[in-house]
Amino acid sequence: MARFAVRRLINMAFVLFAISVVTFLIFYVFPGTNTSAQVQRIAGRSSNEVTRAQVKKDYGFDRPVFVQYERLVEKFADGSLISYSNQTNVRDEIARGIPATVSLVLGAAVIWTFFGVLFGVLSAVYAGRWPDRVLTVLSMIGISLPVFWVGALLLYYLTDRIHLFPPGGYVKLTEDPWGWFTHLLLPWFTLSILFIGFYSRLLRSNILDTINEDYVRTARAKGLSERRVLVRHVLRNALIPIVTLFGLDFGAAIGGGAILTESIFSLQGVGQYAAQSVGSLDLPPVMGTTLYAAGFIVLLSAVVDIAYAYLDPRIRLTA
Amino acid sequence: MAPNPSSEFAFEPSPSVPGVAATEGRPIEAVGPWSSARARLRRNRTAMTALAVFATIVACCLAAPLWADQVAHVGPDENNLTGTFERGGKRLYVVTPPPETKPVGPGWSGRYLLGADKNGRDEMVRLLYGGRNSLLVGFASALITTVVAVILGLLAGYFRGRTDLVVRTTFDIIWSFPVLLLGISLGTALAIGGLHLGPIDIESGSLWIPILVIGVIYIPYLGRPVRGQVLALREKEFVEAAVAQGAGPLRIMFGELLPNLASTILVFGTLIVANNILTEAALSFLGAGVQLPTPSWGNMIGEGVNLLSTAPHLTIVPGLAITLTVLALNVFGDGLRDALDPRAKVRLR
Numbered sequence: 001m002a003r004f005a006v007r008r009l010i011n012m013a014f015v016l017f018a019i020s021v022v023t024f025l026i027f028y029v030f031p032g033t034n035t036s037a038q039v040q041r042i043a044g045r046s047s048n049e050v051t052r053a054q055v056k057k058d059y060g061f062d063r064p065v066f067v068q069y070e071r072l073v074e075k076f077a078d079g080s081l082i083s084y085s086n087q088t089n090v091r092d093e094i095a096r097g098i099p100a101t102v103s104l105v106l107g108a109a110v111i112w113t114f115f116g117v118l119f120g121v122l123s124a125v126y127a128g129r130w131p132d133r134v135l136t137v138l139s140m141i142g143i144s145l146p147v148f149w150v151g152a153l154l155l156y157y158l159t160d161r162i163h164l165f166p167p168g169g170y171v172k173l174t175e176d177p178w179g180w181f182t183h184l185l186l187p188w189f190t191l192s193i194l195f196i197g198f199y200s201r202l203l204r205s206n207i208l209d210t211i212n213e214d215y216v217r218t219a220r221a222k223g224l225s226e227r228r229v230l231v232r233h234v235l236r237n238a239l240i241p242i243v244t245l246f247g248l249d250f251g252a253a254i255g256g257g258a259i260l261t262e263s264i265f266s267l268q269g270v271g272q273y274a275a276q277s278v279g280s281l282d283l284p285p286v287m288g289t290t291l292y293a294a295g296f297i298v299l300l301s302a303v304v305d306i307a308y309a310y311l312d313p314r315i316r317l318t319a
Numbered sequence: 320m321a322p323n324p325s326s327e328f329a330f331e332p333s334p335s336v337p338g339v340a341a342t343e344g345r346p347i348e349a350v351g352p353w354s355s356a357r358a359r360l361r362r363n364r365t366a367m368t369a370l371a372v373f374a375t376i377v378a379c380c381l382a383a384p385l386w387a388d389q390v391a392h393v394g395p396d397e398n399n400l401t402g403t404f405e406r407g408g409k410r411l412y413v414v415t416p417p418p419e420t421k422p423v424g425p426g427w428s429g430r431y432l433l434g435a436d437k438n439g440r441d442e443m444v445r446l447l448y449g450g451r452n453s454l455l456v457g458f459a460s461a462l463i464t465t466v467v468a469v470i471l472g473l474l475a476g477y478f479r480g481r482t483d484l485v486v487r488t489t490f491d492i493i494w495s496f497p498v499l500l501l502g503i504s505l506g507t508a509l510a511i512g513g514l515h516l517g518p519i520d521i522e523s524g525s526l527w528i529p530i531l532v533i534g535v536i537y538i539p540y541l542g543r544p545v546r547g548q549v550l551a552l553r554e555k556e557f558v559e560a561a562v563a564q565g566a567g568p569l570r571i572m573f574g575e576l577l578p579n580l581a582s583t584i585l586v587f588g589t590l591i592v593a594n595n596i597l598t599e600a601a602l603s604f605l606g607a608g609v610q611l612p613t614p615s616w617g618n619m620i621g622e623g624v625n626l627l628s629t630a631p632h633l634t635i636v637p638g639l640a641i642t643l644t645v646l647a648l649n650v651f652g653d654g655l656r657d658a659l660d661p662r663a664k665v666r667l668r
Contacts, residue, residue: 018492026504031512041511140653144593144646146600149620149638156627256500260601264624274500278507278605290504294496301495 004309004316012302019294020076024069027287035061041283044085051084076291083277083284090288094270100170101269103180104262105253107188112195113246119196120203121235127208135200142197151190151264158186168265187265191258195249199242206238213237251300255293356582359658366654373647376640380454383447392430395448396612399439404430414439422630434632436622446636449614453641456529456609457596463534464595465588468542469580473572475542476549486546490539498536502598505532506607529608533595541587545580552576582659589655593648600641616641 028038035056040047043055056062060071075081079091123135158164165186171179210216211234219233220226249257259271266272270289277285309316360366387394403410406428414435415421422435425442433442475486493501506529513523514531521527552558553576561575596616602608603617611618616637623633 015491015495018488019495022492022496023504027508030505030514030516031508032515034515037512041508140649141642141646144597144642144649146597146604146617146620146638146641146645148601148604149634149641152620152624152627152634153638156631160628252497256497256503259499259503260604263605274503275605278503278607281507281511281606283508283511286504286507290496290500293500297497298495 001310001316005306008302008305008309012298015298016295019298020073020291021069023287023291023294024072026290027283028065028068028072033065042084044280044282047084055084076288081284081288083282085280085282090285091292093273093285094289094292097268097270097273099172099269100267101254101258101262101271103170103173103184104187104191104258104267104269105250107184108191108195108253108258109246109250111188112192112199115192115196116199117203117239117242119200121207121230123200123204124207124211125230127204132204136204139197139200142193143201145193147190147194148260148264150193151187151261154186154190155265168267170267170269184267187261187267190264191253191261199245202245203238203242206241207234210234210238247304251297255297256289356658360654363654363658366651366658369647369650369654373644373651376450376644376647377454380447380450383444383451386447387441387444390430390432393441393444395440395445395614397440399435402439404428406431420629422626422633424630425632425636433636434630436619436633437626437630442633442636445614445619446616446640449616449619449637450640450644452526452609452613452615453596453599453617454644456526456533456599456615457592459530460533460537460595460599461588461592463530464537464541464591465584467534468538468540469545469577469584471538472542472545473549473576473580476546477553477568477572477576479550483546486542490542490546493536494539494543496536499598499601501536502532502602503605503607505536506602510607510610524610524613526609526613529599529602532608533598533602536598537591537595541584541591544583544587548580548583549576552579586652586656586659589648589652593645593652596641596645596648 027041031037031041038061039052039056039059042059043052047055058071060067079089081090082088083090083093119135119139123132123139126132155168159167166179166182169183171183173180216229216233219229224232256271256274258269259275261267262269262271263275270293274286274289277283277289305315383395393399400414401416403412404423405411406426411423414423414437420437422437422439423431424434425432426434431441431443433446436442436445471486471489475483496504509521509528509532510523513525514521514528521531553571558571558575561571566574599608599615600617600620603615604621606618606621609615609618611622619637620634620641623630623637626633
């Protein structure tokens with residue numbers, strides 16, 4: 001077990017190093033290595049001479065490439081990366097956005113799991129009949145909708161026009177739990193639509209595969225009720241791939257997948273911070289959110305792998 | 320190979336299915352996997368309707384210059400803030416004068432069929448030109464993803480060892496970035512500075528930037544399953560037979576292994592075009608994709624959302640276009656999977 005954990009952690013360290021190099025390449029090398037252009041990219045288009053001179057010195061743009069890389073990693077490690085267009089610290093801004101992002105993704109995850117499983121089971125139970133057809137059509141539409149478009153239309157027609165929901169924005173859970181809930185209801189549903197479509201389709205096909213297994217026939221043969229067979233024998237096995245997928249999707253949603261929903265509903269989360277910075281072409285925050293989010297996902301997947309290996313000895317023996 | 324009498328078609332002869340009919344007196348014709356798949360696809364009415372819808376959308380977008388020249392008589396970038404035009408015998412403002420500044424909505428007239436945007440540009444013309452760009456980005460990026468992923472997957476799975484390690488690590492690194500954020504980072508960095516890397520020299524604002532960005536970020540999503548399949552396929556007898564005949568690595572990879580991957584690639588290829596059109600829309604909406612004034616469905620929505628209260632058509636119309644296109648592709652891709660290999664587990668994201 002210890003050996004597996006150590007190996008996994010070494011691998012994690014390597015991947016962390018690799019993503020920092022990739023981030024460096026994306027922002028420093030790919031757009032061209034002309035020094036004054038590099039400085040202007042980081043400092044922003046409307047920056048003045050003083051800021052540019054400072055950026056040039058700070059980021060080591062007058063020094064060799066590996067010094068520039070080292071300076072960048074230092075900035076990430078000690079959290080001293082700042083946005084020059086509004087003089088804010090990137091790490092602090094990201095930290096401030098985390099509660100909103102986590103609230104959004106957690107709530108949406110509950111909704112998409114519930115409806116994904118419900119629709120998937122209904123679809124499989126009524127396979128080929130009208131409830132299945134209706135749900136299949138709905139889930140197909142669900143995975144084909146642009147999230148931000150749905151969000152914008154829902155926000156406009158359900159809040160601006162008929163005042164069914166409070167307008168966009170985020171209310172802190174600690175200050176006003178009911179306000180927190182009502183403000184997040186619409187964003188939760190918007191973010192869930194895509195996942196409900198994916199999960200219900202996947203679960204439907206998993207259930208239909210499982211239903212032909214021998215142990216299901218055995219369960220029926222020994223006289224179990226259809227309901228018990230479905231819940232205890234079929235669903236339990238059909239859910240395994242969904243659980244794995246849920247981990248991946250949840251991590252991805254926290255680490256940037258919610259960016260569109262957040263910016264439509266102005267939830268002031270990490271995603272909206274990134275989206276605003278893209279809009280104003282302010283690179284340090286974009287750089288920061290990307291690297292911190294990727295780092296978070298790498299860390300999370302290492303923890304999950306080690307936890308799996310602890311729970312299931314087969315994994316640590318074969319891997 | 321002798322026709323298998325227990326194949327699903329042998330017992331349901333249908334004259335409408337080519338190569339399947341087992342009429343009396345004549346020997347049963349052999350049915351290859353491709354022609355039976357084609358027959359199955361043709362009988363799937365939903366999938367064929369979806370294909371027809373998609374083909375219509377593509378044809379309309381390709382005919383954008385025709386509409387602009389013959390019907391609307393205006394280009395996609397021509398502003399018209401102060402002008403008027405005729406609709407149903409009445410003269411209307413394209414954009415009502417300040418303080419209202421409300422762009423005209425959709426109505427029955429060749430010009431401004433779908434209304435005007437905030438600069439007085441013809442929304443229908445922009446929709447068609449934007450569609451050309453969105454579809455081009457979707458297709459070209461899907462092509463890049465597919466070609467690169469298949470080649471890398473073949474190399475890694477066939478040669479194993481060090482090649483595999485390098486390819487697998489590359490996939491893992493791309494994979495560990497949240498896919499949308501990676502696209503946004505690349506899109507923003509390159510939107511500011513263009514792409515200048517060795518012999519490659521692309522100016523910012525070029526359509527090649529979103530194409531390359533979207534093409535690259537999805538490579539592991541196909542590369543990983545291809546590598547896995549190749550690892551299993553290379554142990555099969557037909558590969559051994561090819562080796563015995565003296566086939567080299569290239570012939571085995573592209574002559575023997577690639578045809579066995581065709582159904583996976585085809586199904587994935589269809590679904591990835593749909594996915595990439597959605598990604599393009601998301602990136603352009605945020606400003607990290609197709610750059611204005613070049614229209615695309617994504618940045619048209621981005622321009623429209625601020626005017627939802629006065630001109631909802633600017634948001635609704637391009638969004639519907641995206642949804643319809645992506646839906647048609649997804650439905651067709653589903654039918655294609657059912658026809659080729661119902662058990663194929665091709666997944667995006």
